Amino acid sequence: MSPATPPPVSPSRLVRALGDWQRPDQPTYRALAARIRLLLLDGRLAADTRLPAERDLGTRLGLSRNTIAAAYAALREAGYLTSVRGSGSRLCLPGGERGESDLLRTSAIDFRRATFTAYPGITDLYAEAVERIPDHINESGYDIHGLPLLREAIAAHYVGRGIPTTPEQIIVTSGAQHALHLVTHALIRPGERVLIEHPSYAHAFDTLAAGGARLLPLPIEPEGWDVAAATELLRRARPSAAYIMPDFQNPSGASLAEEDRLALVRAAAQAGTTLIVDETTSWLDIDRGERTGLAALSRDVVTLGSLGKVVWGAMRIGWIRAPRPLVDRILAVRSGVDLGTAILEQIVASLALRDIDSVLGFRRTQLRDSRDHLVGLLNEHFPEWNTHVVNGGMSLWQHTGTISTLALADAARAEGLAIIPGTRFGVDGAFDNYLRLPFGYTNADLTAGVLALRRAADAVGSPSAQRRVFEPVV
Ligand SMILES: Cc1ncc(COP(=O)(O)O)c(C=O)c1O
Known part of the structure; x- marks a missing residue:
């Protein structure tokens, strides 16, 4: 069964999602296109979402229709938008690149959720x-x-x-x-x-x-x-x-x-x-x-x-x-x-x-074991990452050095691993160099996930991939 088409995004919802998108160092149309791409890649807008008509979005943003048209054209040229006469402009992912909502459907190991399975009792x-x-x-x-x-x-x-x-x-x-x-x-x-x-x-x-x-x-x-x-x-x-x-x-x-x-x-x-x-x-x-x-x-x-x-x-x-x-x-x-x-x-x-005392006693042991396992894996496979060990919660908030997690999410998917880009936890594109790594998984899944992440990080760190990541978006 093919996934249902997402509903169109209204001008007001898109404006809210865009947040503070203007950049003093970039032309308006380019900054707008870059922010829309970010929302697509980190899952806030799903692939196939229809964008508002240029005139409506322009009115809402207080910009000329031409500026919106230029932003849409730039997205189209970079492969993030398709426009069909009569049915508007829809977001899409160019070959190989995946948004978070797309990752959801296809990955074998899913590191996107900070949760645990049910309490055994x-x-x-x-x-x-x-x-x-x-x-x-x-x-x-x-x-x-x-x-x-x-x-x-x-x-x-x-x-x-x-x-x-x-x-x-x-x-x-x-x-x-x-x-x-x-x-x-x-x-x-x-x-x-x-x-x-x-x-x-x-x-x-x-x-x-x-x-x-x-x-x-x-x-x-x-x-x-x-x-x-x-x-x-x-x-x-x-x-x-x-x-x-x-x-x-x-x-x-x-x-x-x-x-x-x-x-x-x-x-x-x-x-x-x-x-x-x-x-x-x-x-x-x-x-x-x-x-x-x-x-x-x-x-x-x-x-x-x-x-x-x-x-x-x-x-x-x-x-x-x-x-x-x-x-x-x-x-x-x-x-x-x-x-x-x-x-x-x-x-x-x-x-x-x-029964909360026994529930919490069980969880504490489980959290400690899985946190320690994940920290051990990161120390072994990512010695270049300085891992901050948390004293509670269900995840590590890992700084990824120079690696963009938007790019890492894409590369991880090719390795069968779903992760959420750090930008999903901030506003205005912040935290692209952070990754939330939940540890509520079995040790076997944590190990498989970190090994997949290592391969993905190596792929992203390759010179050709770096060129792609740092190319201007549009
Ligand atoms: C901080 C925080 N608040 C609320 C929720 C949602 O909790 P619930 O599953 O009870 O709706 C979560 C779930 O991840 C959470 O982390």
Whole structure:
């Protein structure tokens, strides 16, 4: 079966995806073409996507139709666009080159996901949950707040961490991604500013941008945050919200230092900025140790949680912990989106929280083994890469020296390996020389993947490939 044609990209969506694309050192048409190519290669635009009509995009960007026509012509000439009279211009990949969405269909080893397979006790948890179904048979299941039993278990978990929480403050969602969507739409109006760590979780950029947020990137180093820089950015820009991952940030693995937590919460309060704290990765501690949850430091913090990384992503269970008045606003948004989360999974989640200590014990051992295996492989096969060893999370954020990961992704595909170019974790084409390497795979897959990556890096590093990568795009 041939893959379905992706929907056309509207002028407004394309303008949001383009971000800050102008380059002082390049003619406008060329910078525009280069940015569209980047979006295609790192998977933000799929091959076969129809671009907006030249006139419509020109109007939206405040540019002449001729400039857009020149950008499209340059893309066409370089093999990234086909135009058929009457059916518009569609993106395409020239021979040999592959975008991320194309990699998805064809690779044998897939290093694109920072996830693990299910917790081995999951079958027993489901069996136990099925036995409990009769207790819920009289409920309709149309419950946008979430099963009381699960909300109580989640609230108790916060209380155990020193964060006073009532079940009314919890909304059960279909994963943390859904939670972020709901919070974005309840909190942020189009055009408002939102601080985001840079790099950050790829789909957070998508969700916030789709909600019309103007993103303010805050650089994060592998060692962690520069809180003075964050405070200054908050003070100057006064964003409506800040989306942050204080524990084992995805993709860098960095954590906010214990001594900086209160300073950040205070700086946000002074700037009138709501902190949206994504704790999806916070359970992935390998050898760091417990730190204070930001919600323990301020009542105004909104926290997102998920069982996706530690129990099983396929359950699609996440949640929001928010101040009570915001809960009502989020629920009002939710009723226009969906009408609740599947009840069996909510029962399983409540049982998984009961057993959370053994779940986390199992994951910790697994994370440590696979991290150490991957680090060992990189030290052996990429001695020229300086590998920063993370103390938690599910991936390494590897600097690739002079190698472009857009080019590496293409070469890796030829070796049967799918990777995501680093640009997917940033805005405006940043992080092309970074690679997120998740370690949630078997040792055999990690070994096969790193060997394939080595062959790909050698191919990209060859003089002919380097010429191709650094040629002007158009
Ligand atoms: C930081 C972060 N937030 C949210 C999500 C989405 O989580 P869920 O599977 O619960 O929707 C992920 C998944 O990768 C993540 O890494």
